[in-house]
Amino acid sequence: MERILTIIDKEWAEVFKNRIVLFTVGFMPLMFTLMPLAILFFSRNSDMSGDVADLPPSFRAACGEMSAGACMQVFLVNQFLLLFMMMPLIIPVAIAAYSIVGEKTTRSLEPLLATPITTIELLTAKSLAAAIPAILATWICFAVFVIAAPIVGAAPPVVASLFNPMWSLAVFVAGPLMAIMAVNFAVIVSSRVTDPRTAEQTSAVIIVPLLGLVFGQLAGVIVLNAQLMLVVISLLVLADVGLIYLGARLFQREAILTKWK
């Protein structure tokens, strides 16, 4: 455990001196928290009965007895929930890409691999160092959002929806699973490229399925609810198992020293 903590400490000390990583870790959570709050604030007194008619019928049906304004706000908040879930995908990718490719370019991995640390400890430490800031950022931003939503004028049904099981599953279960998936995907990509930006940009492909959900909901093909979230979580578990297996195979001493480009 001591060695894992040492590597996490090292990763954070080094990677957070990188402005691009700092920007990703700092700016993105701020943006994804403030934007929906601003939209809630500006839509608090608007008459949105006309707009509700444009909502996908499946979503309108899910609104039940809510007022038009509240239904519209819930729809907007649901869209932002999905964007909000980009945090556990993008932040770990940025950290892992700069951490692993950075070590490749400075050739600091070999002395590290020559220590008594096991590859599992090293991969765990690197994964945690990338995933923890993302998970914490997601949770903190969600907490800020929950606290600030009623203050900026969110309708009571909107505030109540934040406490429904779908949100809890998304933030507290899917979020960490997404972060783990992103880290391992970044490890796999990082083993093949020599530039951190290329690694980061290539790894960003990981957000495509999430964008699929956003557009699916916008088009009315799907409605986010707890059942769908459970399906997403199941798929994430499968993806994590596969990616951890592939990542761990690539993250062996010999593979790193002789096969990584």
Add this chain to the structure above:
Amino acid sequence: MIHVESLTKKFGALTAVDSLTLDVAEGEVFGFLGPNGAGKTTTVRMLTCLIAPTDGRATIGGLTVGRDDHAIRARVGILTETPGMYDRLSAEKNLTIFAKLYGVKDVAGQVDKYLRMLGLWERRGDEAGSFSKGMRQKLAIARALLHEPKILFLDEPTSGLDPEAAKLVRDFIAELKSEGRTIFLCTHNLDEADRLCGRIGIFRTRLLTVDTPANLRRRLYGRKVVFHMKRLDPAWAEAARALPFVKEAQAVDSRLIVGLDEPEEQNPILVRRLVELGAEVQFVGELRHSLEDIYLNFIRQETGNGE
């Protein structure tokens, strides 16, 4: 201390190390010489359990490579070909991280000790990325020593350093040698190997030869003595050749170069004879072939064989 038996490493069809067998005794500085791509770094990586041998066996301090890898890594120190420091972290932080990874008890004490010993104390708070090549190399050496390993693998420790920094590193290696540490030194610097190593192995995928520098010279060139004269009469070379123990004698400018088996015993007789013939001997010394000559001889022989 280091026992290697038929160690082989193949990468697909390519054989990087072919059946290497050697022993390095405790406290010995062993020079591992070879051209670029000879397989020296691959050998070091196998012996430090970074990569697995394809075949053969090796023990490091009694521990078996492939079975006791974790314990071996904890007991040996390695200076990799490139220092590989964390450039954004201070020298002190770099060392602290590795001291913790090696499980050093007194982390701060060991870090202080080696920062001072290698003259980096004043710059301990500076980012490693701001260091010169020589300072980075010193920091990498400090990193390899934090856990006080008895066995050290140094891969090109003075490569790319200016003469002053290289001397400093060499002096430090000599100091480590005097502490009784076993050092496996990969180097291109033949003068360095000559000065520091008890024995050297010349390697190109396979071990071409291994011996002390003195024995290698003797094996290749025999022992030769140079007599510097005020003036040289070619007849004196003839006279020298006439002596039964003289293997060869050659007149070169004002010097007489004589091949002998036992110069310690035979030089006085030869000097007496030359003086009798009227020679005015100014200096007498042993002709030393450089290690470079020996190295190139073996490598050329190998290239010739390979072709």
